[in-house]
Amino acid sequence: MANPSLLILPGDGIGPEVMAEVRKIIDWLGTQGTPFDVSEGLIGGASYDAFGVPLADETLARAQAVDAVLLGAVGSPKYDGVDYAKRPEAGLLRIRKEMDLYANLRPAQCFDALADFSSLKRDVVAGLDIMIVRELTSGVYFGEPRGIEGTGDDRVGINTQRYTTAEIRRIARSAFELARRRGNRVCSMEKANVMESGVLWREEVTWVHKNEYPDVALSHMYADNGLMQLVRNPKQFDVIVTDNLFGDLLSDAAAMLTGSLGMLPSASLGAPMANGRPKALYEPVHGSAPDIAGQARANPIATILSFAMALRYSFDMGDMATRLERAVETVLAQGHRTSDLMGPEGGNPMTTSQMGDAILAALKG
Template sequence: MPKKIVVIPGDGIGKEITDSAVAVLKKIDNKYKIDLEFSYYDAGGAAYDKFKKPLPEETLNAAKNSAAVLFGAVGGDKWDNVAPELRPEKAILGLRKELGLYANLRPVKTIDALIKYSPLKSDIVRGTDIVIVRELIGGIYFGEKCEREKYKGTERAWDLENYSIPEVDRIVRLAIKIAEGRRKKVTSVDKANVLATSRLWRRTTAKIAGEYPMVKLENMYVDNCAMQLAINPTAFDVIVTGNLFGDILSDEAAVLGGSIGLMPSASIGEHTSLFEPIHGSAPDIAGRGIANPLGTILSAAMLLRYSLHEEAAACDIEAAVDEVLAAGYRTADLFTAGFKKVNTFEMTQAVIGLIK
């Protein structure tokens, strides 16, 4: 049976980078005979312009019935004055909710060819290889909230943080499963010295870890974790944490490798999962053919690994990306004198040329 991949380009550079990733996947499909089938749907500002809604039912239904979703990016200045509930960003939030995308995976790997682009000293960042596992549909972002109320004679607002044991259980088990295939270490990040939800998180994590004696568990407060990512990133293997802390830490870690344009991500659901680069829609360079496609191409590798269980194919793409960068190919965001400046298409073709 064909593996149905729903492609949602979105806005800005979304079409350019998803086109690149699809081209690479087609080359992989030709080699490994996976039988991929691609279909395209609108979301974000592009969908709002056509349908007056950022996430059409047709797009959502197609995503629900797919093997995986390859997503570009949404948003841009064009839609700044759209009503909040109709903003392009509501598309990705809606997909997370409707697809039950409970975990976001952010791999952070520093390769030798790009060490000089990292803001950290090379002896600190060399060898960094982390996966951050962030709980994605719970916690303070999805808790009850009040925008404005009177309390003791003054105005206040509030957001409620809460987690249940089942929510913590499934995200921690996923993190441990990932660690089993890596260096067998999980760092659980919380604020258990202050927050009741973090104490539940820590109790639950300890109980689950007891079932996996081959994986080492360490607990770390979020403020210390933020510091250690900057001074000792190679100490981490898999980091697991809640929605708020994961949002902040994954963005901090994203700069370790030297370019946000290289960073892929996966949002794991109970049935369908979604894969996207972490950079934005970059409307200022849209249509110019200079966007860096590697984050999306590496997201396609994650699609193969986590949704289709095609590990060899995923590794093939990742090795090709490493080799292209080692050979000195650079898009405009990474180019400096002495390297080979290429556009989006040329970078994509260089990757495809290395998949034999």
């Protein structure tokens, strides 16, 4: 059988730095009898500089052909004056849309060694392990009409929130399937009290639950209350399913419960391909952090954990994914920290490369 194929898109800012640490792990797996066919491409500002677009058609075609895509980060203030259609973020939106990666999985797990780094009290976040399932290819980020109309003092900004029955039902199924492998509980979040799209969302999630997943516990919550509950008592949740906009907000809030945005991975999954593997893109939740790019200060853990998700969801290597996650936990328990994880007592943080080396050493055991 052919080796599993992986397209790496390092992107902008700290993207290439954190991706270099993942490459160490991929290369080591190759020496252990699990070689990957790895290729690289450009996305975001790097692609704009090279090709004049944030995602070239050839790169998109390669992404469609591989078993999984691993992405670093996109964006930089240097592109703020560029038209929206050609900004780095447009490349990310396009690859998600064209690959139809409708299910965005964002785990928020608080490692015990970092419980005191959260902005909340230890007893609130210690042992936290939730999964936010965000619909990724529809909603207000893609709805039409959109744009800015008018001139002078009479301009209007327009964005359209739009969801169909099919779009809601398929993301609901993803959440229920995940819940069956976890705590068997799903909380669906929307704004059915003020938005018709929220009414439809609640009705369709309820339909999927009643007709296909009655064994899974389902609750509903308005998204604003959900955000408050994440801060008040996050461990009440197991799997949260929500739309594109609310998922963006909720997952970033959940990031801070874990101690650092540099700790959170994500997976964006689509329909199965001919080989049975889902269309998939894996990326850290954090951005390109241009203010620290090139300074060896970036935390590579979120990108490494994103690769662990790829091992689990794309390559049927759940045992190795667990080993990699435990290696991260071991390194943190040993007190190793990058600059974003330094406590008030200070100290000498590890460089990006040193953290990657420490995780690889722990993985080798």
